[in-house]
Amino acid sequence: MDFTHTWLPFIYLYGLGGILFVAGIIITIKSGSFDLNRHAHKKWMWILLFGFVWYLMMHALMTWAALDIIPVYTVPIVLLGLVAIFIIVTLKLRRVGDA
Amino acid sequence: MQTFHNIGTTTDWIVMVVYFIAIMLFGSYFGRYTKNTSDFFFGGRRFSWWLITMSIVATGVGSHSFVKYSAKGFEHGISSTMTYLNDWFFIPFFMFGWLPIIVYSKIRSIPEYFEKRFSPSARFLATILLLLYMIGYIGIGFLTLGKAVIPMLPEAFTVLGMTLPITLMGAIIVIAVITGIYITFGGQTAVIFTDLLQGFILLFAGLLLFFFGITYLGGFDMFWNLLPTEWKLPMADFNQPANFNFVGIFWQDAIAGSIGFLFMNQGLIMRFMACKNVNEGRKAAAVNILFVLPISAIVVGNAGWIGKAISVVSPDIVSPSVSPDQIFVVVANIIASPGMFGFIMAALTAALMSTVDTLINATAAIFINDVYRPVQQFVKRNVMTDSDRDKKELRAARYASIGVTALGVLAVLAFKNFPTVYEAHGYFHSTLTPPLVVGIFLGVFWKRFTPAAVITTFVGGVALMILGARYPGLLIAPFDHGIEMNPDHPYSYIRALYNTLVCMGAAVLVTITTQWQRNICSMIRENQNQKLIMRILVTIILLVYSVVLFNILGLTVQIASAIGVLILVPITVTYYVKYDEKVNTNGLTAGSINIARNLFKGGEPNDQEGETVFVQLKQVDGEDSVVQFSTKDMAIMKAEIGDLVYISDKRKWMGGLKSIHAVFGQPHDEEGMVYITPDQIKHGMFVDGKMLEAEKEM
Numbered sequence: 096m097d098f099t100h101t102w103l104p105f106i107y108l109y110g111l112g113g114i115l116f117v118a119g120i121i122i123t124i125k126s127g128s129f130d131l132n133r134h135a136h137k138k139w140m141w142i143l144l145f146g147f148v149w150y151l152m153m154h155a156l157m158t159w160a161a162l163d164i165i166p167v168y169t170v171p172i173v174l175l176g177l178v179a180i181f182i183i184v185t186l187k188l189r190r191v192g193d194a
Numbered sequence: 195m196q197t198f199h200n201i202g203t204t205t206d207w208i209v210m211v212v213y214f215i216a217i218m219l220f221g222s223y224f225g226r227y228t229k230n231t232s233d234f235f236f237g238g239r240r241f242s243w244w245l246i247t248m249s250i251v252a253t254g255v256g257s258h259s260f261v262k263y264s265a266k267g268f269e270h271g272i273s274s275t276m277t278y279l280n281d282w283f284f285i286p287f288f289m290f291g292w293l294p295i296i297v298y299s300k301i302r303s304i305p306e307y308f309e310k311r312f313s314p315s316a317r318f319l320a321t322i323l324l325l326l327y328m329i330g331y332i333g334i335g336f337l338t339l340g341k342a343v344i345p346m347l348p349e350a351f352t353v354l355g356m357t358l359p360i361t362l363m364g365a366i367i368v369i370a371v372i373t374g375i376y377i378t379f380g381g382q383t384a385v386i387f388t389d390l391l392q393g394f395i396l397l398f399a400g401l402l403l404f405f406f407g408i409t410y411l412g413g414f415d416m417f418w419n420l421l422p423t424e425w426k427l428p429m430a431d432f433n434q435p436a437n438f439n440f441v442g443i444f445w446q447d448a449i450a451g452s453i454g455f456l457f458m459n460q461g462l463i464m465r466f467m468a469c470k471n472v473n474e475g476r477k478a479a480a481v482n483i484l485f486v487l488p489i490s491a492i493v494v495g496n497a498g499w500i501g502k503a504i505s506v507v508s509p510d511i512v513s514p515s516v517s518p519d520q521i522f523v524v525v526a527n528i529i530a531s532p533g534m535f536g537f538i539m540a541a542l543t544a545a546l547m548s549t550v551d552t553l554i555n556a557t558a559a560i561f562i563n564d565v566y567r568p569v570q571q572f573v574k575r576n577v578m579t580d581s582d583r584d585k586k587e588l589r590a591a592r593y594a595s596i597g598v599t600a601l602g603v604l605a606v607l608a609f610k611n612f613p614t615v616y617e618a619h620g621y622f623h624s625t626l627t628p629p630l631v632v633g634i635f636l637g638v639f640w641k642r643f644t645p646a647a648v649i650t651t652f653v654g655g656v657a658l659m660i661l662g663a664r665y666p667g668l669l670i671a672p673f674d675h676g677i678e679m680n681p682d683h684p685y686s687y688i689r690a691l692y693n694t695l696v697c698m699g700a701a702v703l704v705t706i707t708t709q710w711q712r713n714i715c716s717m718i719r720e721n722q723n724q725k726l727i728m729r730i731l732v733t734i735i736l737l738v739y740s741v742v743l744f745n746i747l748g749l750t751v752q753i754a755s756a757i758g759v760l761i762l763v764p765i766t767v768t769y770y771v772k773y774d775e776k777v778n779t780n781g782l783t784a785g786s787i788n789i790a791r792n793l794f795k796g797g798e799p800n801d802q803e804g805e806t807v808f809v810q811l812k813q814v815d816g817e818d819s820v821v822q823f824s825t826k827d828m829a830i831m832k833a834e835i836g837d838l839v840y841i842s843d844k845r846k847w848m849g850g851l852k853s854i855h856a857v858f859g860q861p862h863d864e865e866g867m868v869y870i871t872p873d874q875i876k877h878g879m880f881v882d883g884k885m886l887e888a889e890k891e892m
């Protein structure tokens with residue numbers, strides 16, 4: 096398969112999108128509206144970073160599966176694993192906040 | 195291209211009619227929770243995140259998605275999911291910039307933000323642009339509804355011996371009448387609850403269709419192996435073909451579309467405003483984008499993928515030449531049994547109606563807030579009680595809903611000649627969102643952004659956009675990333691990049707030259723003939739703008755005219771508009787959100803994290819804004835007198851439907867009781883004897 100149909104869109108999406116995403120975090124932190132001294136906002140930082148990795152992994156896995164590099168069933172298995180990690184860490188962060 | 199009519203059986207039609215009646219009764223039931231314009235438009239700022247998340251599903255998924263993504267799924271495969279999986283990049287800006295601002299500043303519409311942040315003239319221009327955007331969106335919704343329903347209808351029907359053909363526009367008009375009914379009488383609470391129900395039904399119907407399709411093909415392995423490799427990739431080719439390429443869709447959807455959807459879609463913003471607080475809004479957005487959108491991407495596109503797989507193995511059953519916009523209906527009819535097909539079609543059309551009615555409700559909100567009220571104030575017809583004014587506004591809101599519905603039908607004419615709904619929607623987003631997106635975005639995140647800059651963005655940016663649309667081969671081509679230009683619909687998607695850049699360029703240039711504009715205005719003010727000079731300037735602006743607008747003279751003159759607009763408009767705005775950066779940005783930029791929180795509460799926020807308490811109500815007479823808890827309960831909540839409190843029915847499944855916001859008053863000694871007035875009980879629809887849950891806000 097042609098690079099322009101496989102990894103170039105991926106690199107463009109997460110390269111340029113990643114710059115915008117990081118810029119968003121930096122700008123909101125600098126403006127004071129995203130305050131990492133507050134526990135609730137630390138939890139949101141985890142959710143934001145997870146979201147970026149979640150989508151990046153989803154697209155990478157789907158591309159590998161399309162190219163027959165990994166079996167297609169690997170995609171939902173890995174994604175469900177990520178969801179489990181998300182739930183565990185988010186709940187743990189909530190308990191730390193409650194404590 | 196192969197088109198279809200008369201798909202479906204009598205059973206399907208019966209199922210559809212029953213479904214619609216049930217949904218309308220459901221919506222009407224919740225219409226009784228609408229008591230004033232705040233409830234009509236915003237649902238009273240009381241709902242839990244999960245309820246809003248699910249109601250957003252019906253708005254997002256319902257919005258023409260089944261038809262347009264199935265079409266692209268059929269033409270290009272799993273890359274039809276692209277637009278559902280690229281919304282995360284702007285979420286930090288939304289969660290910690292725009293969302294707290296719209297909640298804490300208590301604005302009711304996006305144009306109102308422009309007035310507070312900039313000036314009434316900026317609000318006026320924003321209102322025009324936003325109404326165009328919303329009505330265009332409604333038009334796209336109606337177009338999709340028509341295209342979804344037409345394959346199920348006969349080509350013509352006979353009445354009193356006359357044969358009447360069924361046309362797309364005819365079908366759309368009938369749909370518009372049905373759509374207008376419960377939104378007009380229900381309001382936002384009805385919409386939220388109808389969408390909640392439909393959100394579940396939609397996801398179920400879409401996944402059911404996928405299951406039927408996989409079963410029909412003989413299992414997932416068979417389906418997967420039938421798809422060519424290009425059809426399995428999650429993203430389109432970088433820059434080809436012209437009607438579906440990655441880079442164009444990135445700029446049109448991931449950039450303009452995502453910011454447009456999150457920042458300026460009044461329908462969506464009203465959903466977030468209906469959340470009980472900012473944090474619940476963040477949760478609703480996060481869960482929706484992280485988990486619901488990927489599922490939705492499968493739900494809306496799978497009919498196209500299944501259709502493609504069937505067309506590979508049995509081209510006699512699904513021809514590769516089927517009209518893409520009809521593939522959803524064609525595939526659903528093949529793989530679902532009679533009755534089930536009716537259910538799927540009912541879910542699809544009802545979901546589309548959900549989107550359209552949300553947009554109609556939102557557009558009516560803009561009309562009341564940004565046209566009706568300012569006009570009433572102008573003619574000074576506000577010598578009446580708050581209650582009378584509210585009743586009058588509620589009536590006007592309902593009439594506005596009807597008017598907006600009619601304009602939405604007319605807007606279909608602008609889009610119906612595009613080959614697919616997807617391209618019509620892409621062109622629409624690329625063209626109408628950039629000026630407002632730039633205006634909102636820089637308004638929130640750049641304190642130095644001035645009224646002169648935002649108005650020049652709206653006026654000068656649009657002038658440059660018009661030139662781009664007129665001379666795409668010259669002006670948009672340098673940004674095309676190698677995409678071939680289709681002369682019939684040039685650069686439907688990548689024009690978003692050009693449009694965003696020219697608007698952003700105008701905004702930045704005018705902002706960084708603010709001091710020059712002020713110096714020039716000072717010089718003009720010192721001149722005895724300042725009024726004459728300004729009149730001449732305004733006349734020149736009108737003349738040069740007409741050159742661009744009406745395509746007078748050649749390209750060079752038109753470009754020079756646009757540059758003239760970019761130079762003269764900021765000077766004129768700086769001269770006429772009174773603007774104090776300190777006052778106008780207070781609580782309205784990301785850098786001043788703490789001030790916004792103070793203004794919202796009317797005092798210093800109390801950020802100590804307390805616990806929720808469960809109480810019984812006790813009716814007392816007193817101030818309607820105040821409730822009283824026991825000293826012990828206030829200590830558990832870590833609340834102080836004057837803090838804000840949210841009280842709701844303890845039953846979580848109600849999602850905050852029965853709830854109020856109030857202020858902590860003097861504590862009493864009756865532990866486990868809240869003293870509450872009859873009006874508060876009535877507004878919260880609380881039932882004596884039912885346990886209430888209370889939590890301190892902020």
